[in-house]
Amino acid sequence: MNTLERLTTNHLAPLLNAQEINYMAITTLQDVKDYLCITDTSQDAKIEALIPYVEQVYLDIRNAPWDVDNMGDIVYPIGSNITAAEMIGFKLQQSKDSDFRIVSGESRGSYSVSYSDTGSTWKGFPASITSSIKKYI
Numbered sequence: 001m002n003t004l005e006r007l008t009t010n011h012l013a014p015l016l017n018a019q020e021i022n023y024m025a026i027t028t029l030q031d032v033k034d035y036l037c038i039t040d041t042s043q044d045a046k047i048e049a050l051i052p053y054v055e056q057v058y059l060d061i062r063n064a065p066w067d068v069d070n071m072g073d074i075v076y077p078i079g080s081n082i083t084a085a086e087m088i089g090f091k092l093q094q095s096k097d098s099d100f101r102i103v104s105g106e107s108r109g110s111y112s113v114s115y116s117d118t119g120s121t122w123k124g125f126p127a128s129i130t131s132s133i134k135k136y137i
Contacts, residue, residue: 022073026055027081027088035085036092046095047088054087057123064136079132086129 032047033039058080059066067075123130 020072021068022071024074025051026058026076027051027084031081032085032088035082036089043092046092050088050091051084054084054091057087057125058084058133061123061130061133062135077134083129083132087125090125090129 029044029047029051032051033044038047069075
């Protein structure tokens with residue numbers, strides 16, 4: 001079993017026991033490329049590999065299984081595809097820039113900026129991205 005199959009199977013396992021699920025990823029390669037304004041194919045393999053990863057992280061942050069309609073289709077929260085694309089964009093930027101840091105503070109008088117390797121994060125992603133994920137307790 002390859003990584004994509006394992007990630008997909010692992011995060012759907014609780015749902016698969018309940019009923020038959022018609023699985024469709026949280027986002028698509030084309031949606032991510034459109035959102036991030038990527039016009040070439042040089043990052044397609046990375047994006048494809050990151051889609052199930054960010055979906056699993058999204059699900060972990062959400063802390064609840066996906067909703068499923070009466071036809072067995074997963075109903076993703078509104079905007080989840082955009083959040084997933086932003087998460088992928090963040091990981092792509094990290095892999096391109098070894099000095100990638102998150103701004104953790106700024107001031108104006110005699111301008112200064114503070115950086116952090118992680119900043120305020122959830123599961124390794126900036127809170128500015130993951131804050132849109134509704135969390136269930």
